Amino acid sequence: VAFQFPWSKKTSHRDDPYWDFFINTTPADLGNTVTEMLRKAPEGNVFPAKTELHTPEITTRHVKGMAEYFGAAMTGIAKLAADDPTNPEGFPFAVVCAIEAEYDPRKSPGIGGQVPVQNGLFITFVLSAWIRELGFRATVAPQPADEKLAAQAGLGTLSSEGRLVTPQFGVKVYVANPIRTDLPLAPDG
Amino acid sequence: MSKAETLQESEIDNRSADSPTPYLGRSVRIVGPHVNVDMNQSPHPKNARGELGKPLFNWYRNTVSRDPLTRVSAPNHFADRRQFLTNIINRSTNGKVNPRRVAVDDPAAMTRHIKAVALYMGADVVGVAKAHPAFLYASGGGRYVQDGTAKDEYQNYSPEELAHKFPYIIQAATAWDYNKLQAHRHHIGDAAYHVSQMKGVLVLKALEGYIKELGYTALRGVVTPQAAGVAGGIGELGRNGLVINKNFGARVHMPDPIMTDLPLVADEPVDIGVEDFCKICRKCANTCPTNSIPFGDKVVHNGIEKYKINWLTCYKLRPYVHDHWGSCLTCAVVCPFTKPNVWWHTMTVSLLHACPYFARPSLVRFLKWIDDRYWGVVRNNRVRWLGYDSGVKPGEQACTVAGCNASHEGKGQAVVGQAGYYAPLKENTNRFVKRDV
Numbered sequence: 001v002a003f004q005f006p007w008s009k010k011t012s013h014r015d016d017p018y019w020d021f022f023i024n025t026t027p028a029d030l031g032n033t034v035t036e037m038l039r040k041a042p043e044g045n046v047f048p049a050k051t052e053l054h055t056p057e058i059t060t061r062h063v064k065g066m067a068e069y070f071g072a073a074m075t076g077i078a079k080l081a082a083d084d085p086t087n088p089e090g091f092p093f094a095v096v097c098a099i100e101a102e103y104d105p106r107k108s109p110g111i112g113g114q115v116p117v118q119n120g121l122f123i124t125f126v127l128s129a130w131i132r133e134l135g136f137r138a139t140v141a142p143q144p145a146d147e148k149l150a151a152q153a154g155l156g157t158l159s160s161e162g163r164l165v166t167p168q169f170g171v172k173v174y175v176a177n178p179i180r181t182d183l184p185l186a187p188d189g
Numbered sequence: 190m191s192k193a194e195t196l197q198e199s200e201i202d203n204r205s206a207d208s209p210t211p212y213l214g215r216s217v218r219i220v221g222p223h224v225n226v227d228m229n230q231s232p233h234p235k236n237a238r239g240e241l242g243k244p245l246f247n248w249y250r251n252t253v254s255r256d257p258l259t260r261v262s263a264p265n266h267f268a269d270r271r272q273f274l275t276n277i278i279n280r281s282t283n284g285k286v287n288p289r290r291v292a293v294d295d296p297a298a299m300t301r302h303i304k305a306v307a308l309y310m311g312a313d314v315v316g317v318a319k320a321h322p323a324f325l326y327a328s329g330g331g332r333y334v335q336d337g338t339a340k341d342e343y344q345n346y347s348p349e350e351l352a353h354k355f356p357y358i359i360q361a362a363t364a365w366d367y368n369k370l371q372a373h374r375h376h377i378g379d380a381a382y383h384v385s386q387m388k389g390v391l392v393l394k395a396l397e398g399y400i401k402e403l404g405y406t407a408l409r410g411v412v413t414p415q416a417a418g419v420a421g422g423i424g425e426l427g428r429n430g431l432v433i434n435k436n437f438g439a440r441v442h443m444p445d446p447i448m449t450d451l452p453l454v455a456d457e458p459v460d461i462g463v464e465d466f467c468k469i470c471r472k473c474a475n476t477c478p479t480n481s482i483p484f485g486d487k488v489v490h491n492g493i494e495k496y497k498i499n500w501l502t503c504y505k506l507r508p509y510v511h512d513h514w515g516s517c518l519t520c521a522v523v524c525p526f527t528k529p530n531v532w533w534h535t536m537t538v539s540l541l542h543a544c545p546y547f548a549r550p551s552l553v554r555f556l557k558w559i560d561d562r563y564w565g566v567v568r569n570n571r572v573r574w575l576g577y578d579s580g581v582k583p584g585e586q587a588c589t590v591a592g593c594n595a596s597h598e599g600k601g602q603a604v605v606g607q608a609g610y611y612a613p614l615k616e617n618t619n620r621f622v623k624r625d626v
Contacts, residue, residue, distance in 0.1 A: 011305065018302040021291060022399070031284030032398030034391055037277060044271035051257055054576060054593045062575040066258075069366075069384065071311070111399045115310055122274070122391055126261055126384070129272035133257035 022112035023103055035114050038121040043128070043139060050135030056186045063095060063185065066130060070123040072097035073173070074166065076153025079187035080180065086143065091180035093187060096146070096153040097123050098166065101174035120176030128179045138181040150175045154189035208352060211321045213416075214458030216425035216467075216495070219323060223492035225348050226413060228326040228333035232504050241504065248508035255512060256376045262383035263515045264336050274387045278394050279337020283401075290404025296452040303359060303453065306399060310392045312361040314434055314441055316421030319455035320356050320448060322348035324416035332410030334445055339410035355408060357453045360417040360446040361396060363389040364437040365521075367529045372572035372579040373518040374478070374510070374611035380574070381440075382516045389444045397447050405451040414443035421446075422456035425463035429473040429482050429520035430498040435461045435538045438526030462541030465549040466525065467496065470557050473520035476567055478613055479506050482520060506613075513583045513612045522568050525560040571609040579609035 013019040030036045053059050060077055067075040078094045080087050101116035108114070124140045131138035143149070147164040151157055156166035156173070166173050210219050228234065232241075239246045254266040267273045293299045300317055307315040318324070325348040326332075332339035343351060369381035393409075400407040419426050423441070424434040431439040474482040481503040483496055490497045506517070521527055528534040537556065544552050571580040578589045587601040 011308070013305060016302050016305060017295075017298055018291065018403075019305075021403075022302070022306055025402075027284075027398070027402050028287040028289065029284035029401070031282060032287075032401045033284070034278060034395045034398065037281040037394075038274075040281075041277040042271050044269035047257070047260070047268055052597060054588065054590050054595045058576070058590055058593050058595075065575045069380070071388075111395065111402060112306065112309065115395075118391070118395060119311065122388065125274055125277075126387065129261040129274075130257060133260045133268065133272060 021110065023108050023110045024113060026109040027111060033111060033114065035118050035121055038125055041125065044132060046137055047133045047135045053184065056184045059184060060186045063183070067095070067097050067123055067127055070126050071099065071119050072123050073100050073168065074098040074155050076150065076155045076188045077185045078149045078153035078178070086145070087180065091182055093183065093185045094149055094153070094178040094180050095127065096150045096155060096178045097176045098150060098155050098164070099174050099176060100169050101172055105174055116174035120174060124176050124179055131179065131181050131183050134183065136181060136183040138179050138183065140177050140179050142177050146175045146178060149178050152189060208321055208349065211319070211323070211420060212458060213419050214425050215460055215464040216427070217419055218494040219492060220489055220494050221492035223323045225323065225325060225327035227330045229330050231333065232500055233335060234333070244508040245505065248511055252511055254515065258380055259376060259383070259515055262387060263379065266515065275336045275390045278390055279334050284398060286401045286406055287404045293452045297454050299451065300453045303451070307361040307392060307396055310395050311363065311388055312392045313364040313437065314362045314423050316360050316418065316423040316456050317453050318358040318360065318417045318421035320352040320358050321420070322352045324358065324412050324420065325351055326411060326413065334410040341408055343408065351411065351448070355406065355448045355450045357451065357455060358412050358417045358421065358446050358448050359396065360414065360421045360423055361393055362418070362423060362441045362443060363392065365440040367440065369572065369574060370440055370518060370522055371568060371570045372609055373522040373568065374514050375579045375609070376514055377572050377574050377577045377579055378518050379515045382518060386442055389442050393444055393447060400447065400449055400451055403451065405449055408448040409445055411448045412446045414446055417446040418443045419458060422459045425459065425461060426495055427463050427524065428467040428471065428496045429524060430496065431521055433463045433524065433526045435459065436530045436535070438528060439521040439524040440527050460542060461538050462544070462549060462553070463526070466553050469550060469553045470525060472523045472525065476519055476523045478517065478519060479503055510612055525557060569609045569611060571607045578604065579611065580604045580606065582610045583612035
């Protein structure tokens, strides 16, 4: 068993012979992965009655608080341009959540390497469902500009390769698919 | 094979040399012949068939919650079932077992690995139990997964055959948020319970998939969760019928465990003094709004010596309080073991663990005195979270968010004091419920 300070929260997996399999081996059947189940999940209906809201600033605080409670390390709100061709439905805001990622999910296809993606899907699924239950439209669709939106939402800055760099985790961060919504919010940045 | 024959067989096998009566720690003992529980006779399936009366049936099947968060996080109170994550996960089709099996040379290393994997995915506690036929649901009843289905090719196996073929049970649990939990019998407490429950479902499904990717079988809906929790060393069974963990107390879920043939090393039941504490404390029995928790000694129920709660009176309250909350949680909140997971809590539980049996009653009396003195005999803290406020009386509406200048028509404003209001109050219910002497 590797040496570890008792107050250290990170566990070392260096002496674990199966850890590499967990992080790096592509699943033989994608049906075994929760990420696939959540990606395939259809979106539900918008609740017919709108919930009475507080001011946009307070609603933003509540959305961020909810995302944090579901496990997001950082949450930001980006303002979307109404005439943007990638935003045909004209959503005014995007909620961007970021999760700490010890291993880069783009390079680690194993179930373990995809854990940040799994957590991100958990957050965006429940958060967008909650916004729809509040009576507002919300949709999670993968977009090529996730990291750009995250930078725009004030989570960090973009590196020269276009990766998000955050003050808290550096590049070890995964940006979940943004939730585009018409919930009245106060954008960051 | 008829069901009656299967049950008799399991009785005989419990005493046979192949599966000796398992040791479950000091809090539960198997003392007589045990008839495996038929999952169709457990509360939710009974209710789903309408056997518990109209109010409960309608509460379970036809009630949409007024609270948006409850609609996305609580079983069966959604407006649209696609918004409830547990439905999506538990109703998904399962993947296949990987034909290229990963060889396990050292079961101890694999046990450490599986535990590390579960914690990495977000579980708070993991335990491995040695399978025993008595822990399993009776054969012929099918599998039981709430809000979902589980099917496998071993449905016709008897509990003995299953326990023989799949010798290990993995139980991974998530803990409820301590601060939100303080608002028990309130939507804030529900958030603590239901969100971590969804997370637990996600973690266990991911773990199940990972075991299949390792090339081993993982069965769901087979094992009684409480039995797996106690046998796997997650905790001891308390007077309130909950598994009490050394770090989190009663605030852990006991979700549907995984039964597997992955070679592992089983944990032993733990002794953290729950047995000694429950004999004396009775805080849960005193505060239970429906008096469903016994004040008396343990009883032998179905061959198992334990405290037996009255699940029916506990269950029956729910339709009447649905506007205010979904899950009561009072017995878990008042339990003196339920504390933040910090050093002084760890220290106290270790002290109880190290204390010799004869001295434990006095230590327990002292600890209970501290708990009553500083945490309160009844918990009614005011909790505020994201616009929810347990200081607002049930049935009233008020915006208590600081700095909110939105126009809330017809809503009260002033809420004073630090008392939380939790419906129903004990004095409103205990006169209607006869105590079970």
